[in-house]
Amino acid sequence: MTERIIGIDLGTTNSLAATVFDQIGPEVIAEPGQTPIIPSVLTMREGKWIVGQEALIGSLQNPTQTLHSIKRLMGRSLKEIPAEEQAQLPYELLAGERGQALVCLDKQTFTPQEISAEILKAVKYRAEAILGENLQKAVITVPAYFDDVQRQATRDAARLAGLEAVRIINEPTAAAIAYGLDERKDGKIAVYDLGGGTFDISLLQLTGKIFKVVATNGDTRLGGDDFDQAIVGELTLRIQQEFENTELHSPLARQVLRQTAETIKIGLSQSNEIEYTISIEDQSWSHQGSFTMTELQPLLAPVIQRTLQRCQQALDQADWKVEDLDEVVLVGGSTVVPELRLQVKQFFGQDPQVAIDPYKVVALGAGIQGHLLAGGRRDFLLLDVIPLALGIETVGGTFSKLITANTTVPTEAKELYTTHVDNQTAIEINIYQGERELVQDCRCLGRFKLRGIPAMKAGLPLVEVTFLVDANGILTVSALEKRSQTDASIEVIPFHGLTRQEIDGLLEASYDHAIEDFAARQLIEFRQTAERVLHGIEMHWTIAETALAQQDCTAIRQQMAVVRQRMEGQDPQVLKSEMDRLGDLTRSLADTVMGQAVLSALQEQEATSV
Amino acid sequence: MPFCSRCQKPLQGALWCGACQHLQSSGLQADYFSVFGLPTRYDLDLKILEQSYHELATEMHPDFYATAPADERRLSESLSARLNQAWQTLQDPTARARYLTGIWQSQTPTHERDLPTGFLQEMFALQEELEELLEAKDQQALAAKHADFLQRLNDLRHNYQQQLIELKENTPDTTFCKQIQQQLNAERYLLRLLESCSPTSSETDP
Numbered sequence: 029m030t031e032r033i034i035g036i037d038l039g040t041t042n043s044l045a046a047t048v049f050d051q052i053g054p055e056v057i058a059e060p061g062q063t064p065i066i067p068s069v070l071t072m073r074e075g076k077w078i079v080g081q082e083a084l085i086g087s088l089q090n091p092t093q094t095l096h097s098i099k100r101l102m103g104r105s106l107k108e109i110p111a112e113e114q115a116q117l118p119y120e121l122l123a124g125e126r127g128q129a130l131v132c133l134d135k136q137t138f139t140p141q142e143i144s145a146e147i148l149k150a151v152k153y154r155a156e157a158i159l160g161e162n163l164q165k166a167v168i169t170v171p172a173y174f175d176d177v178q179r180q181a182t183r184d185a186a187r188l189a190g191l192e193a194v195r196i197i198n199e200p201t202a203a204a205i206a207y208g209l210d211e212r213k214d215g216k217i218a219v220y221d222l223g224g225g226t227f228d229i230s231l232l233q234l235t236g237k238i239f240k241v242v243a244t245n246g247d248t249r250l251g252g253d254d255f256d257q258a259i260v261g262e263l264t265l266r267i268q269q270e271f272e273n274t275e276l277h278s279p280l281a282r283q284v285l286r287q288t289a290e291t292i293k294i295g296l297s298q299s300n301e302i303e304y305t306i307s308i309e310d311q312s313w314s315h316q317g318s319f320t321m322t323e324l325q326p327l328l329a330p331v332i333q334r335t336l337q338r339c340q341q342a343l344d345q346a347d348w349k350v351e352d353l354d355e356v357v358l359v360g361g362s363t364v365v366p367e368l369r370l371q372v373k374q375f376f377g378q379d380p381q382v383a384i385d386p387y388k389v390v391a392l393g394a395g396i397q398g399h400l401l402a403g404g405r406r407d408f409l410l411l412d413v414i415p416l417a418l419g420i421e422t423v424g425g426t427f428s429k430l431i432t433a434n435t436t437v438p439t440e441a442k443e444l445y446t447t448h449v450d451n452q453t454a455i456e457i458n459i460y461q462g463e464r465e466l467v468q469d470c471r472c473l474g475r476f477k478l479r480g481i482p483a484m485k486a487g488l489p490l491v492e493v494t495f496l497v498d499a500n501g502i503l504t505v506s507a508l509e510k511r512s513q514t515d516a517s518i519e520v521i522p523f524h525g526l527t528r529q530e531i532d533g534l535l536e537a538s539y540d541h542a543i544e545d546f547a548a549r550q551l552i553e554f555r556q557t558a559e560r561v562l563h564g565i566e567m568h569w570t571i572a573e574t575a576l577a578q579q580d581c582t583a584i585r586q587q588m589a590v591v592r593q594r595m596e597g598q599d600p601q602v603l604k605s606e607m608d609r610l611g612d613l614t615r616s617l618a619d620t621v622m623g624q625a626v627l628s629a630l631q632e633q634e635a636t637s638v
Numbered sequence: 639m640p641f642c643s644r645c646q647k648p649l650q651g652a653l654w655c656g657a658c659q660h661l662q663s664s665g666l667q668a669d670y671f672s673v674f675g676l677p678t679r680y681d682l683d684l685k686i687l688e689q690s691y692h693e694l695a696t697e698m699h700p701d702f703y704a705t706a707p708a709d710e711r712r713l714s715e716s717l718s719a720r721l722n723q724a725w726q727t728l729q730d731p732t733a734r735a736r737y738l739t740g741i742w743q744s745q746t747p748t749h750e751r752d753l754p755t756g757f758l759q760e761m762f763a764l765q766e767e768l769e770e771l772l773e774a775k776d777q778q779a780l781a782a783k784h785a786d787f788l789q790r791l792n793d794l795r796h797n798y799q800q801q802l803i804e805l806k807e808n809t810p811d812t813t814f815c816k817q818i819q820q821q822l823n824a825e826r827y828l829l830r831l832l833e834s835c836s837p838t839s840s841e842t843d844p
Contacts, residue, residue: 030705033704195704235692238695238696400701402704402705406696406702411722435726438716438718438719439719439722439726440719496715496716498715499699499715499718
């Protein structure tokens with residue numbers, strides 16, 4: 029097998045990685061006994077990004093400076109984000125040069141791609157530390173209903189994180205791989221995937237080696253966050269009934285309410301009633317209450333109904349009936365809600381599958397796909413579809429579909445164009461994606477300028493434009509003038525995403541400012557660990573002197589000096605081998621004599637160097 | 639029969655050589671029938687077609703060329719696109735018929751928009767009836783109309799499919815091409831009418 033390709037689930041609320049380990053098989057990447065999950069939450073401290081749990085913990089102290097749900101902004105313009113959705117985000121948004129949504133933080137602006145790149149870096153660095161390998165390639169998952177722009181944005185985020193997204197795969201499809209390979213049964217599967225911010229339903233047909241997606245449907249603005257918002261609405265009502273004219277719109281209040289709602293939602297997954305208390309630091313009131321399952325149900329019902337409508341649409345598109353399904357699989361953190369499971373069971377008329385942890389299953393499937401791409405196996409093949417039709421504008425602003433939704437990718441369409449005036453050498457085409465009849469109701473992916481058409485009389489040139497959608501669901505366009513057999517050059521102006529130049533600019537900046545090099549990062553990590561270990565030994569030195577033989581003490585002292593010297597050096601591997609030697613010398617000491625501090629410091633060292 | 643550009647052995651399908659596992663760049667121009675090594679005729683066995691689609695897909699898909707040189711990877715992508723298009727077209731009876739008339743078009747041009755004699759008048763009358771029913775929201779009569787259209791559609795399909803099957807691999811004359819083309823155009827018309835009186839025709843996308 030060649031270079032490892034890990035799988036990354038880049039989620040709205042949580043992110044994690046998985047890979048296929050020799051002997052063990054597919055598994056999430058985590059420190060022993062620790063969670064594999066990195067919350068997709070960020071903040072900035074002294075000009076440095078803090079990602080994950082640490083940022084999440086600090087979010088109450090600093091709500092306007094804490095970024096979450098960034099995935100909802102990927103590849104979207106500010107105009108496209110409804111005011112109510114903007115109001116739910118405690119941080120500030122701005123419109124970029126072409127209208128794309130930007131995030132304000134610490135008096136700077138960032139694209140969602142840059143911020144997602146920071147999450148990807150956190151996932152990558154941790155995976156590198158655990159695997160002890162330099163990682164450069166990944167399979168990254170996206171909601172099946174992501175359009176071309178959102179997929180491109182995800183791929184660009186990976187590039188900014190120093191990762192090549194070898195493949196972008198759909199989250200429900202990834203889940204189907206993890207399940208399907210587990211069981212290896214031919215049949216029809218529905219994957220119901222409700223994450224923090226997005227909903228997908230995918231219908232797959234499994235035949236031997238082939239996993240074929242037959243239809244996919246969804247909503248990129250529907251998720252567990254909407255459950256929380258519904259509960260927030262109810263809490264707001266209750267508080268305002270008790271304390272009139274309470275101001276609940278400050279970022280801090282919103283953050284407190286959001287977290288309480290989440291606690292209630294999670295609490296009611298395990299019991300029928302939950303007590304809560306809400307108080308906000310700068311306000312004098314305190315509200316106490318309880319929430320029951322019966323009170324929760326009507327709040328969740330509208331959101332669940334919307335997902336089930338999408339399921340019906342997908343079934344119609346596939347021309348399948350509910351009874352045709354052999355299996356229904358639940359994916360995504362939001363599917364742990366009992367009320368949801370009940371409704372889904374009623375709709376599909378069967379108990380949904382939850383054998384694999386819904387938090388991990390997507391990453392696992394991506395890890396397996398990465399293994400296949402790296403040449404590790406070729407016993408299955410994923411055939412996915414394009415979720416939304418692709419086309420161009422024709423007379424009167426109508427949307428002319430060139431590739432229809434649910435067409436198996438890769439796929440292509442060809443269209444002939446000609447010129448309207450003599451000696452015209454360029455043609456402009458606007459490309460749209462969507463399911464509606466008029467281009468104004470679809471998303472414009474960008475403007476494609478064909479240049480270099482040989483000068484001829486109007487109507488003579490025959491420019492054949494090929495629209496190729498690759499296996500990732502991403503479009504590339506090429507053009508050929510058929511009379512002269514010359515390739516027309518194409519310039520793409522994205523409407524929501526980043527241009528090539530912008531990506532290159534960001535990449536250069538990130539090389540300038542961040543330490544990208546694996547060895548350099550490893551060196552920093554090893555130095556920190558060495559510092560802790562040395563400090564631990566010093567703290568307990570008096571115990572060591574009484575418990576150990578003189579010569580052992582001298583050996584440890586000498587080795588400590590060697591480690592100190594290597595810490596000044598530039599080679600992480602040399603430092604590591606000297607630390608290992610120190611570890612050997614102090615092992616019996618740590619086990620038998622020394623206190624917990626040294627032991628835990630040593631354990632930490634081992635965990636990071638596995 | 640075409641030959642492999644590398645090992646010179648005869649090819650089963652135009653895209654890929656089973657003997658030496660080589661992608662055929664000439665396959666980019668191949669017609670959909672030769673993609674599967676099939677004769678150019680309407681009648682085909684869907685089971686065998688699907689099997690051969692799956693076999694080719696598992697050999698040529700870009701996922702199995704992820705570590706290959708860039709131009710080979712791109713070729714596998716374009717050829718897989720061709721394969722998927724070919725499968726999607728041939729497995730669908732109507733799309734297959736349209737594709738066949740497309741091939742004939744290049745040799746014997748017919749009038750693309752031609753309809754069977756009297757068909758348009760009949761359709762106009764039907765459309766008017768339908769609009770009245772839609773306005774009156776007469777669900778029962780609408781359902782009956784729907785059933786009627788469906789019957790017409792099935793008869794039409796059965797008719798031209800039978801003609802195409804009987805043609806076998808022969809080259810059709812202009813009259814035959816015209817007949818088929820007219821029926822395919824009529825089918826489009828009927829499909830549109832059916833859609834407008836279908837019980838689930840309401841716009842579902844927000």
